[in-house]
Amino acid sequence: MAMIRSLYLHIPFCERKCEYCDFVSVAGDRDSAAYMDALCSEVRLLGAAFADSQLDTIFIGGGTPSLVDPCGIGRLLQTVHEVFVVAADAEITMEANPSSTSRERAAQWRAAGVNRVSLGVQSLHRATLRFLGRVHDAGRALAAIDEVRSAGIANVSCDLIYAVPTLADDEWRRTLAGAVAAGPDHISCYELTVEPGTPLHTSVRRGLTSPVDEDVALAQHRIAVETLSDAGYSQYEVSNFARPGHRCRHNLAYWHNELYLAAGVGAHGHVAAEDASRVGVAAPAGAVAVRYWHGRGIGFYIDSLRRGELPIAGWEGVDAPGHESERLLVGLRLTDGIRVGDSPAATDLARAGLVERHGGLLRVTTAGENVLNSVVERLTADAAQEACYA
Ligand code: SF4
Numbered sequence: 104m105a106m107i108r109s110l111y112l113h114i115p116f117c118e119r120k121c122e123y124c125d126f127v128s129v130a131g132d133r134d135s136a137a138y139m140d141a142l143c144s145e146v147r148l149l150g151a152a153f154a155d156s157q158l159d160t161i162f163i164g165g166g167t168p169s170l171v172d173p174c175g176i177g178r179l180l181q182t183v184h185e186v187f188v189v190a191a192d193a194e195i196t197m198e199a200n201p202s203s204t205s206r207e208r209a210a211q212w213r214a215a216g217v218n219r220v221s222l223g224v225q226s227l228h229r230a231t232l233r234f235l236g237r238v239h240d241a242g243r244a245l246a247a248i249d250e251v252r253s254a255g256i257a258n259v260s261c262d263l264i265y266a267v268p269t270l271a272d273d274e275w276r277r278t279l280a281g282a283v284a285a286g287p288d289h290i291s292c293y294e295l296t297v298e299p300g301t302p303l304h305t306s307v308r309r310g311l312t313s314p315v316d317e318d319v320a321l322a323q324h325r326i327a328v329e330t331l332s333d334a335g336y337s338q339y340e341v342s343n344f345a346r347p348g349h350r351c352r353h354n355l356a357y358w359h360n361e362l363y364l365a366a367g368v369g370a371h372g373h374v375a376a377e378d379a380s381r382v383g384v385a386a387p388a389g390a391v392a393v394r395y396w397h398g399r400g401i402g403f404y405i406d407s408l409r410r411g412e413l414p415i416a417g418w419e420g421v422d423a424p425g426h427e428s429e430r431l432l433v434g435l436r437l438t439d440g441i442r443v444g445d446s447p448a449a450t451d452l453a454r455a456g457l458v459e460r461h462g463g464l465l466r467v468t469t470a471g472e473n474v475l476n477s478v479v480e481r482l483t484a485d486a487a488q489e490a491c492y493a
Contacts, residue, residue: 105375107156109356110149110187112142112179113367115166115401118202122236122306125298127369127399128166134401138368139175141408143182145366148413150186152381153364157188160353161195163217169199173211180216194352196221196260201239201247209254219258219351220251221291227281230269235295236302241281248285258349260289265327266320267295268312275323276330283334288349292327293342294320321473341436341472358437360430362392368404371396376420383413390420428483435479440466448485452478 116132117124161183168176176197183189196219197212204222212220226232227241239247244261251259261282265275282290297304297314306312328338336344340358343351356363364382365372372395376386379393386393397404398416407414421429434441443449443465452458457471457478471478 105362105378107153107362107364107374107378108159109353109361109363110146110158110161110183111353111363111365111367111370111372112146112161112163112183113165113365113370113397114138114142114163114168114171115368116170117165117167118170118200118238119236120302122234123295123298123301123303124236125301126166129401132170134405135171136175137405138401139171139179141405142367143179144408144411145413146179146182147186148408148411149364149366149382150183153378154186156364157190158183159190159193160356161189161193162353163195163197165198167200167203167223168197169203169208169212173208173215176212176217177215184216194219194258196351196353198223199247199251201244204247204250206250206254209251209256213255218256219260220256221260221262221289221351222247222251222287224248224261224282225264226267226270227278228270228274231264231267231274231278234267234269235264245281245285248287257288259287260291260349260351261285261287262291262293263327264293264295265323266315268315270323272323272326275326279327279330283331283336289343289345289351290331290336291343292324292331294324337438339438341475355437358433360426360433365395365397368397368401369399379418382418383415384418387420389422391423391426392421393418394421431482432479435465435467435475435482438466440464443482446482446485448481452481 113127115128116135117128117130119130163176195217197217198221200223224244225235225237227244229240232240248259263278263282297307303312307314331344332338336346338344339350362373362375372382374382374393376390376393379386382395384393384395395415395418397414404414430441440461441464449458449465456468457474458465458467467475467478
């Protein structure tokens with residue numbers, strides 16, 4: 104069996120749907136108790152199939168995991184520990200929203216084994232929070248950071264969003280300064296994207312909202328890089344910034360294109376082709392890895408697990424060239440860079456000042472980061488061609 108070190112667990116309940124959200128989530132926590140039972144059942148099935156793996160990272164995401172009964176989080180992590188070997192120093196992250204965080208709840212998460220909380224702060228600007236459809240205000244967001252820390256969870260991350268039509272550069276600077284002053288160990292800054300099927304998408308289609316220009320978005324990204332770097336957070340991935348020793352190990356596993364298990368509605372996993380049968384799927388001929396996913400229906404998920412079946416909705420094989428393209432696609436987001444052999448594209452991109460070699464690794468420059476997608480396209484086209492010639 105190929106080594107699996109990471110497990111993702113999805114909890115799909117939220118207080119209300121945010122305007123821009125296309126994650127697998129529903130408003131309200133109806134059926135959350137039955138769902139958490141089903142999630143524990145899936146963890147047991149996965150644990151039985153991958154008993155020889157040792158988990159270094161566990162990530163409970165959503166949705167809003169902080170919304171469900173903290174006892175459910177306790178049972179979930181207890182189940183993980185019963186069926187998997189979990190490293191003594193494993194990073195165990197849980198996503199939380201400020202509106203469902205309190206010191207008492209955070210103490211229960213900590214007792215359950217959570218040692219890192221990622222808070223969906225998103226903004227400290229009132230009009231922007233309203234535009235995004237968030238239910239908290241700036242005061243609640245800052246209080247939540249304190250509550251998590253005072254409950255004994257030292258490792259705290261904040262998510263922020265920029266390129267929002269209501270967010271002028273000055274307000275973005277103020278949000279960054281406010282977040283820095285609250286002292287989280289890690290900050291993620293995501294550009295707002297307009298995803299099909301969301302209320303924001305409808306509003307843009309009807310001409311009621313104008314998305315932010317690409318130049319403004321790029322400028323706000325640079326403001327984040329500069330402000331956070333001045334405050335001691337180093338950028339280690341395009342959208343992620345950490346104080347020394349606080350990079351998110353779970354997300355690094357994704358960016359290093361490692362294998363991981365996933366449980367819960369909508370969750371996607373990545374296993375070696377030789378292990379595909381352990382999640383009940385057949386690896387296509389020529390595949391080196393398999394990506395599998397769950398459906399979005401909560402009722403179907405619960406019913407399947409009551410019958411003792413893994414509710415896998417689909418899967419696809421990844422062949423060796425595809426695997427290399429994926430590795431470039433995610434790895435080039437890392438500021439350290441990744442191992443990439445010499446190729447005409449790499450040479451051209453280096454000449455154009457978009458990539459550089461550093462300590463045996465290839466990484467994108469600041470200019471390259473601004474056009475990251477086209478840099479990746481050039482390199483993956485080269486990699487695919489090399490694979491054809493091989
Ligand atoms: S809290 Fe997060 S997952 Fe829930 S609706 Fe808002 S953006 Fe989506």
